[in-house]
Amino acid sequence: xxxxxxxxxxxxxxxxxxxxxxxxxxxxxxxxxxxxxxxxxxxxxxxxxxxxxxxxxxxxxxxxxxxxxxxxxxxxxxxxxxxxxxxxxxxxxxxxxxxxxxxxxxxxx
Amino acid sequence: xxxxxxxxxxxxxxxxxxxxxxxxxxxxxxxxxxxxxxxxxxxxxxxxxxxxxxxxxxxxxxxxxxxxxxxxxxxxxxxxxxxxxxxxxxxxxxxxxxxxxxxxxxxxxxxxx
Numbered sequence: 001x002x003x004x005x006x007x008x009x010x011x012x013x014x015x016x017x018x019x020x021x022x023x024x025x026x027x028x029x030x031x032x033x034x035x036x037x038x039x040x041x042x043x044x045x046x047x048x049x050x051x052x053x054x055x056x057x058x059x060x061x062x063x064x065x066x067x068x069x070x071x072x073x074x075x076x077x078x079x080x081x082x083x084x085x086x087x088x089x090x091x092x093x094x095x096x097x098x099x100x101x102x103x104x105x106x107x108x109x
Numbered sequence: 110x111x112x113x114x115x116x117x118x119x120x121x122x123x124x125x126x127x128x129x130x131x132x133x134x135x136x137x138x139x140x141x142x143x144x145x146x147x148x149x150x151x152x153x154x155x156x157x158x159x160x161x162x163x164x165x166x167x168x169x170x171x172x173x174x175x176x177x178x179x180x181x182x183x184x185x186x187x188x189x190x191x192x193x194x195x196x197x198x199x200x201x202x203x204x205x206x207x208x209x210x211x212x213x214x215x216x217x218x219x220x221x222x
Contacts, residue, residue: 006151009149031209033211035211042213042215043152043199043211045210045211045212048209088151088152092209094206095140095159095205095209096154096157096167097142097154097201097203097209097211098154098168099144099152100151101150101151102152
């Protein structure tokens, strides 16, 4: 069945630095989504990528969908303490949402 | 606008007991999902439903039962709770097969002792 792998599992970042988290699917996806979960909270939708090679930006966050629609990345520039949380990529296989294990981000002031 | 609500928020139960977690959404979304979240595993799909009276297994369905007699409700039942089912459970919904932005409930923290 479909598997979504996400790396790294943990990311310690100093405030102001950049980092990237990567997502790989074992199968071609119809689209990929990214969610953020703050400590103690629930996942919240960030963005959806649909087209091959698509790149979208949300302020300091840049999301990319691979050409083969099997991988994706999230790049955060100038990390802030508000970026703390776990970022999940989610593979969408025709309505069935498969979560990656997430990248837990810790920001050091 | 209530959105999607889960109850209870916290539950402690004994091994072997049956327990039901409730999920209610007010948007008439077609799809509903149950996930469990454990350290190191992210969110794992237990069951999902594409519409009323249509349910399907996810990644970890064993020990769980779901039903969906009405579009707005999607209860999850642990037939005979085990300690390995101690977890945080999230219910989510999406509008339809094409509009798949998921909206999550606040979660239910279940402890089986």
